[in-house]
Amino acid sequence: MDDKNMNCGELSCSACKRHKKAPRSEEQIRQLKNRLARMVGQLNGISRMLDENRYCGDILMQIAAVESALQNFGYIVLQDHLESCVTEEIRGGNQEIMAETIELIKRLK
Amino acid sequence: MDDKNMNCGELSCSACKRHKKAPRSEEQIRQLKNRLARMVGQLNGISRMLDENRYCGDILMQIAAVESALQNFGYIVLQDHLESCVTEEIRGGNQEIMAETIELIKRLK
Amino acid sequence: MDDKNMNCGELSCSACKRHKKAPRSEEQIRQLKNRLARMVGQLNGISRMLDENRYCGDILMQIAAVESALQNFGYIVLQDHLESCVTEEIRGGNQEIMAETIELIKRLK
Amino acid sequence: MDDKNMNCGELSCSACKRHKKAPRSEEQIRQLKNRLARMVGQLNGISRMLDENRYCGDILMQIAAVESALQNFGYIVLQDHLESCVTEEIRGGNQEIMAETIELIKRLK
Numbered sequence: 324m325d326d327k328n329m330n331c332g333e334l335s336c337s338a339c340k341r342h343k344k345a346p347r348s349e350e351q352i353r354q355l356k357n358r359l360a361r362m363v364g365q366l367n368g369i370s371r372m373l374d375e376n377r378y379c380g381d382i383l384m385q386i387a388a389v390e391s392a393l394q395n396f397g398y399i400v401l402q403d404h405l406e407s408c409v410t411e412e413i414r415g416g417n418q419e420i421m422a423e424t425i426e427l428i429k430r431l432k
Numbered sequence: 433m434d435d436k437n438m439n440c441g442e443l444s445c446s447a448c449k450r451h452k453k454a455p456r457s458e459e460q461i462r463q464l465k466n467r468l469a470r471m472v473g474q475l476n477g478i479s480r481m482l483d484e485n486r487y488c489g490d491i492l493m494q495i496a497a498v499e500s501a502l503q504n505f506g507y508i509v510l511q512d513h514l515e516s517c518v519t520e521e522i523r524g525g526n527q528e529i530m531a532e533t534i535e536l537i538k539r540l541k
Numbered sequence: 542m543d544d545k546n547m548n549c550g551e552l553s554c555s556a557c558k559r560h561k562k563a564p565r566s567e568e569q570i571r572q573l574k575n576r577l578a579r580m581v582g583q584l585n586g587i588s589r590m591l592d593e594n595r596y597c598g599d600i601l602m603q604i605a606a607v608e609s610a611l612q613n614f615g616y617i618v619l620q621d622h623l624e625s626c627v628t629e630e631i632r633g634g635n636q637e638i639m640a641e642t643i644e645l646i647k648r649l650k
Numbered sequence: 651m652d653d654k655n656m657n658c659g660e661l662s663c664s665a666c667k668r669h670k671k672a673p674r675s676e677e678q679i680r681q682l683k684n685r686l687a688r689m690v691g692q693l694n695g696i697s698r699m700l701d702e703n704r705y706c707g708d709i710l711m712q713i714a715a716v717e718s719a720l721q722n723f724g725y726i727v728l729q730d731h732l733e734s735c736v737t738e739e740i741r742g743g744n745q746e747i748m749a750e751t752i753e754l755i756k757r758l759k
Contacts, residue, residue, distance in 0.1 A: 341487035352482050359479045363472050370468045373461050378450035379513035380536055386506045387539035393502060394541070397495045398756060404488035405748040413740045421732040427489055428755055429725060430496035432503070432541045507647060514639040522631045530623040537646055538616060559705035570700050577697045581690050588686045591679050596668035597731035598754055604724045605757035611720060612759070615713045622706035645707055648714035650721070650759045 345407050358396050365389045390432070397431050454516050467505050474498045499541070506540050563625050576614050583607045608650070615649050672734050685723050692716045717759070724758050 347355075369385050405424070412420040456464075478494050514533070521529040565573075587603050623642070630638040674682075696712050732751070739747040 340484070341490055342485050343487050346485050347482070355482055356479050359475050359482075363475050366468050366472050366475070370465050373456065373464055373468075375449070376451050376455050378452050379509055379517055380532060381450055382509055383506065383513065383536045383540065386502065386509065387536075387541075390499070390502055390506070390541045393495065393499055397492065397499070398752060400488055400491055400495065401755070402748065402752040404492065405751060406745075408488055410740055410745075410748065413737055418733075418737075421729065421737065423489060424732060425725060425729040427492045427496075428728070431492065432496075432499045507643060510646070511639065511643040514642060515636075519631055519636075519639065522628055527624075527628075530620065530628065533623060534616060534620040537619070558702070559708055560703050561705050564703050565700065573700055574697050577693050577700075581693050584686050584690050584693070588683050591674065591682055591686075593667070594669050594673050596670050597727055597735055598750060599668055600727055601724065601731065601754045601758065604720065604727065605754075605759075608717070608720055608724070608759045611713065611717055615710065615717070618706055618709055618713065622710065626706055641707060645710045645714075649710065650714075650717045 343408065344411060347403070351403070355396070355399070358392065358399075362389055362392050362396070365392065394432055401427070401431065452517065453520060456512070460512070464505070464508070467501065467508075471498055471501050471505070474501065503541055510536070510540065561626065562629060565621070569621070573614070573617070576610065576617075580607055580610050580614070583610065612650055619645070619649065670735065671738060674730070678730070682723070682726070685719065685726075689716055689719050689723070692719065721759055728754070728758065 365385065366389060369382060369389075372382050372385065404427075409420050409424055474494060475498060478491060478498075481491050481494065513536075518529050518533055583603060584607060587600060587607075590600050590603065622645075627638050627642055692712060693716060696709060696716075699709050699712065731754075736747050736751055
């Protein structure tokens with residue numbers, strides 16, 4: 324796809340895919356994907372709890388655990404975003420990146 | 433396992449599995465499992481976005497979407513818990529169920 | 542005002558004031574008002590920090606402290622609500638109180 | 651106080667008061683203090699509701715309203731922080747400001 328050339332900071336439309344200028348390291352991608360895989364495992368565990376007619380309170384505890392894992396995952400991606408994309412954009416003179424950043428923060432739990 | 437006979441309201445230990453006295457309907461289980469399956473799909477989508485070196489801001493938007501879906505899922509299970517288990521326990525004279533309930537609410541986002 | 546006779550569980554309109562059937566104890570009211578007074582003190586402290594041109598990061602730490610205090614305050618009122626009004630309503634056969642309760646929980650942080 | 655000379659970005663200790671390099675405008679301070687005053691008014695309103703033995707559900711709605719007002723207030727201060735202090739620090743070559751920023755974000759609701 325030729326939209327591969329579109330990087331953070333360039334004009335974008337909702338239909339096209341934006342990319343990260345400074346790619347994540349393989350190690351970083353591996354760790355993030357491990358976290359996602361663990362959360363998928365937790366959600367599948369909740370699915371089995373429903374099949375086993377498990378107590379709501381125990382299911383709610385598992386939901387709370389996935390919520391925490393997901394929030395931490397979000398913080399890791401946000402910190403990387405602040406330290407790479409946002410830092411670059413500010414150095415490059417892009418003033419609007421902070422308004423975009425605050426909107427992202429508002430959407431996260 | 434013989435702990436299958438242990439229901440909400442009975443004494444429990446962390447090692448054994450508690451069950452829901454009034455089982456969820458098949459339709460209810462189907463809908464809850466559909467929601468879980470959609471969230472698994474969203475997490476797998478985020479995994480692919482990492483492989484494709486997608487922009488952090490777009491990944492953060494997806495994380496926020498799963499957080500909302502997970503929070504709504506938690507509210508549905510909590511409402512069911514309040515309307516079934518908690519209501520039964522109170523009618524049965526169990527006073528402690530509300531302290532347990534507030535602890536669950538504090539853990540949820 | 543004659544709406545003083547309207548208690549939790551009775552039909553209400555947005556214009557009238559509903560009251561708590563089982564009044565809070567004087568000690569409970571005193572403790573809750575102390576918490577409110579401390580939060581007012583913290584907000585006034587933030588106001589002074591603005592006058593003194595204090596660093597945003599330090600102001601944000603104070604905001605986070607008030608948010609935690611307010612959330613804890615909400616949990617205390619919610620627990621009291623669950624253990625008094627909600628418990629009474631359920632014992633009295635009011636089924637709808639749980640739907641109202643979940644709406645309140647959704648609004649709280 | 652001679653700590654008046656300590657600005658954001660300089661080494662600081664918990665005992666001393668840090669200040670904002672680029673001071674907030676008078677208009678900005680006025681608007682922020684108005685928001686704080688409104689929240690103080692709301693907390694005092696909750697205090698009166700306790701005196702009037704008001705229904706927990708109505709008090710919880712007011713708590714939720716202050717929580718939202720406080721969260722919005724936090725976002726305004728955070729956005730100002732990102733657009734002034736954080737932007738300046740990054741332009742000045744301070745790499746650690748983003749780690750501090752993520753810690754602040756984690757503490758806010």
